Amino acid sequence: MVSADVVLRTRGLVKRFGALTAVDHLDLEVKRGEVVGLLGPNGAGKSTTIGMILGLVRPTAGTAEVMGRDVWHDRENALAGSGAIVETPAFYPYLSGRDNLTALALIRGGGAHARIDPLLERVGLTARARSKYRTYSLGMKQRLGIASTLLSDPPLVILDEPANGLDPAGQREIRELVRELAKEEHGVLLASHLLYEVEQICDRVLVINKGKLIASGTIAEVTAGAGTIEIAVTDPARAAAALRGLPGITDIEETEHGLKLTAEPARGADANRALAAAGIYASAIVPHKSSLEDVFLDITDEGGAGAPPAP
Amino acid sequence: MLPLLRSELFRLRRRWMPWAILLLVIALTVALYFLLYGTTQAQIAALQNGTASGGPQQTESQLRQQLLQLRPAAMMQFGLGIVGGVGAVVLIVLTASVFGSEFNWGTLRVILALGAGRERFLGAKYIAIALYALVLTAFGAIAAFASSEIVGRLASLDASLPENFGLRAAEAVATTTFTFLPYIALAAFIAVWAKSGSAGIAIGLIAYFAEGIVMSLLVAFNKDLAPIADFGLSRNATALNSLYDLPADTPGAGAQGAPLPDATHAAIVLLAYTVLFVGLALWRFRGRDVTSG
DSSP, rough: HHHHHHHHEEEEEEEEETTEEEEEEEEEEEEOOOOEEEOOOOOOSSSHHHHHHTTSOSSSSEEEETEEEEEETTTHHTTEEEEOOOOSSOTTTTTTTHHHHHHHHHHHHOOOOOOOOHHHHHHOOGGTSSSGGGOOOOHHHHHHHHHHHHHTTEEEEEOOOOOOOOOHHHHHHHHHHHHHHHHOEEEEEEEOSSSHHHHOOSSSSEETTEEEEEEEHHHHHHHHHHHEEEEEOOOHHHHHHHHHTTTEEEEEEEEEEEEEEEEEEHHHHHHHHHHHHHTTTOOOEEEOOOOOOHHHHHHHHGTTTTTOOOO | HHHHHHHHHHHHHHHHHHHHHHHHHHHHHHHHHHHHHHHHHHHHHHHHHHHOOOSSOOOHHHHHHHGGGGGGHHHHHHHHHHHHHHHHHHHHHHHHHHHHHHHHHHHHHHHTTTTOHHHHHHHHHHHHHHHHHHHHHHHHHHHHHHHHHHHHTTOOOOOOOOTTTHHHHHHHHHHHHHHHHHHHHHHHHHHHHOOOOOHHEEEHHHHHHHHHHHHHHHHHHHHGGGHHHHSSSSSHHHHHGGSSOTTTTTTTTOOOSSOOHHHHHHHHHHHHHHHHHHHHHHHHHHHHOOOOO
C-alpha cells in the first residue's frame, strides 16, 4: 500500500550493463512537500537511477513508481505525475523558448498550454520568450528546463543539476524556486554536485556510490558524528598518548601547534578532561563540525569507509 | 497518439527544412517545364533556320512530339515524374533529419520523460512525415499543372483534359506518395538504428541510388534477371508511377522498356518493405536505453 504522501518510490532497483552494476538494489522515497538530494560522485549511478525513474532506462530488476503507478508498465499515467530535467536541458534549437514549451504542452494536454506564460514569468524568461533557444545562455536554458518541468503542475519534480551554469544570483533564485515548489506540495528529487546548495535546500539526502545507497537521512543525521577537534598543546606526543583509546576518537594526527582529532565536536570536553588528568593543559580546544561536503568526500572515498549507515 | 502528432506537426511547421524542400520541388518542377520548353523550341527554331549545330539531330517532328509531354493532359507523366524522382531524395534527407536530430539534440529523452510511449513517439513521426509527403506531392502536382497550362499556351499545345482528369490526378498524387513510404521508412530506420540523422541521410541516399542503378543494370544485362529486380524498390515504384502514363498510342506517350511488375505486385512489395523497415526501427527503439543524446 502506497502512502498518499509518497510521490516517488523505488524498490530494489537494479541496472546492470554487462558485468557492470550501475545501480544496485536501490530503495528510495520522495514525499510531497520535501526536497530530497541525490548525491554521488561522477559515475555513481545518479543519471541511470533518474533514467529508470523516467522510463528511459529499462531496469534489470526492481520497480519505480510515481504516484503509485509503475513507470515501466503504466508509463503514461505514471509519468503524467512527473516533470524532469534529465542531465542537461534539451530543447529544439530552431524553436523559441515559448514554442518549445508549446510543443511540450501539446503533448501534456490539460491546462499545460495556459501555464506557459505564467511559467515563463516565474523563471524570468518573458523578455526572451520569442528568441530562438539556440541563442540562450546556459542559465536561460536551465530556466526554460525548470519551466518545462512544471507545465502540468506535477506532484514529482526531478531536477538534475538545475543550477549548472548559473551565476550566484541565478543559483540563489533556483534555490528559492525549489523551496517554493516544496511549499506548494511538490516532491522534489534534486541531483546536484553543489553540496552547499544541497545543504541549504534539501530536507533529506541520499548518497549513492557505485550504484549503492551508502548514506541517507536529514543533513543533520548524515553529518552527525563527523567533525574534527584541534587542540593546542606544547607536547603533542604526550597529549596524543593520553588521548589514545578515548571513546569516540577515530584518528589522532600531530600538527605544528598540537593535535587534530577526528571526532564528534562534542567530544572536546572528554578530551580536555583526559588531558587534564594526565597533567597536560591545552591552550586552545577548537571543535569543527563537518559540512556535508566533508562527509560526502569522506564516505564516497574508496570503499565508503566511515559512512553513516543507510537506514 | 494525437497529442504527439499535433506536437510533431507543430515542430515540422516551425522548421525551415520542410519549407525549403517544398519550395525546391516546386521551383524544380516549374524550371524543368520551362527548360524543356525553351530548349526544344530553340532546337526547332535552329532546324527551321538551318543553323542547327552538327552531330545527330532530332527531326522537327520528334521535337514537336517531345513538346507534347508538356501539355496539361500529360502532367501526371512528366510533372509527377519529376516530383517522384526528386521527392524520394528530399524525403530521405528530411526523414533522417527529423528522426536523427531527436538523438543529436537530446530532445528524445525530454519527450519520452513526459510519458510518451516509444511506439507512439515513432508513430507520430511517421504519420507527420507521410502527411508532409502527401502535401509535397500535391503542391508539386499543382505546380506541374500550372506550368503545363502556361507552357501549353506558349507552345499552342492541345489544352484538352481527359475525362475524370481531376480524380485521376488525385489518385496519381496518392500513388506517388505511396511510393515514397519505403524510402521514408528506410531513412527513419537507419537514423533510429544509428541514433544519427547524418547516417540516415548518407545510407538512405546511397541505398536509394545504388539500388536503382543495380536493378537497372540487372535488367539491362539480362532480362531474365528482371524477376529478381522486381523485388527491389525502384522498379516497383516506377511501376506504380507508370500507372498514370498516357496510353502508348497517344502522341507524347513514353516508350515502354522492359515490362515492369504489375500494380498489385508493386504495391505489395513496397508495402512489405515499409512494414519491414518500420518494424525494425520499432523493435530496435523499444528496448533501447536512452541515457543521453
